[in-house]
Amino acid sequence: MSKISSFPSLDRLPPPARAAFLLDFDGTLVDIAPTPESVVVAPGLLDTLRRLRDKCGDALAVISGRPIEQIDHFLGDVPYAVAGEHGIAIRHAPGQAIERSALPPVPAAWFEQADRLAQAHPGVRIERKKAGLVLHYRGAPDAGPMLGRIADEWVATTGGVFHVQAAKMAWEIRPAGVDKGHAVEALMQAAPFAGRAPVFVGDDVTDEDGIRMAVQLGGIGLRIPVDFPDPATFRAWLAHLAQGGNDAWGG
Numbered sequence: 001m002s003k004i005s006s007f008p009s010l011d012r013l014p015p016p017a018r019a020a021f022l023l024d025f026d027g028t029l030v031d032i033a034p035t036p037e038s039v040v041v042a043p044g045l046l047d048t049l050r051r052l053r054d055k056c057g058d059a060l061a062v063i064s065g066r067p068i069e070q071i072d073h074f075l076g077d078v079p080y081a082v083a084g085e086h087g088i089a090i091r092h093a094p095g096q097a098i099e100r101s102a103l104p105p106v107p108a109a110w111f112e113q114a115d116r117l118a119q120a121h122p123g124v125r126i127e128r129k130k131a132g133l134v135l136h137y138r139g140a141p142d143a144g145p146m147l148g149r150i151a152d153e154w155v156a157t158t159g160g161v162f163h164v165q166a167a168k169m170a171w172e173i174r175p176a177g178v179d180k181g182h183a184v185e186a187l188m189q190a191a192p193f194a195g196r197a198p199v200f201v202g203d204d205v206t207d208e209d210g211i212r213m214a215v216q217l218g219g220i221g222l223r224i225p226v227d228f229p230d231p232a233t234f235r236a237w238l239a240h241l242a243q244g245g246n247d248a249w250g251g
């Protein structure tokens with residue numbers, strides 16, 4: 001199988017024996033959907049990821065803003081490692097316990113107020129995480145600016161303990177101090193990732209921390225829509241890598 005010449009990023013890709021794949025989930029492996037639960041794992045994706053993991057000596061991880069349990073729900077045991085909640089939770093290997101950074105809990109009053117906001121504004125959805133809270137407005141775009149102002153007011157009372165992250169049609173309230181870059185750094189310290197060049201692929205602002213760390217550790221960062229126009233094209237690229245011989249890779 002020959003190299004896909006329409007993907008210039010392939011030329012910067014380390015060979016399979018040296019690569020570690022660190023992949024974002026929403027907007028990267030799967031298309032953005034109307035709600036967090038309604039994302040669809042495309043036919044063939046799990047098989048592609050399994051083959052790629054095999055090719056890279058197991059060095060394949062998913063690094064998501066979602067809780068690890070949700071990634072398990074969609075991808076099962078296919079990734080070797082999973083980092084969730086933007087790096088706050090990490091499972092380094094299949095079957096291992098999830099390690100969590102010690103961070104302050106979200107004030108209960110925010111959850112209560114957020115639930116009231118969702119009731120008052122049809123289409124607004126609240127996503128609760130162990131160490132965070134997402135105000136989704138994809139179903140009520142007009143409510144976006146109002147929700148952003150409220151989220152800013154809440155975090156302003158915490159003296160920097162929490163911050164508001166602009167996400168895709170959502171405001172995510174997260175504890176400061178841990179990001180996807182920390183997850184990349186932690187995973188790259190141990191087998192099967194250690195000694196390889198990280199290849200981080202993402203689509204969102206929070207992925208920039210992961211990309212920065214991947215580059216700092218001697219790897220590369222690829223971004224949708226800069227390097228691939230959309231998740232479907234990225235999946236096709238992954239499938240090409242997974243199915244092809246070493247000549248499918250650049251470099």
Ligand SMILES: O=P(O)(O)OC[C@H]1O[C@H](O[C@H]2O[C@H](CO)[C@@H](O)[C@H](O)[C@H]2O)[C@H](O)[C@@H](O)[C@@H]1O
Pocket residue numbers: 024025026027028031032033034035036037039063064065066067127134136138167168169170172204206
């Ligand atoms: O780091 P990621 O894996 O990219 O996760 C980021 C957030 O993704 C989810 O929300 C986004 O995707 C939803 C499904 O496509 C979409 O409905 C929503 O509008 C997006 O904001 C997820 O719900 C969050 O928990 C993740 O942090």
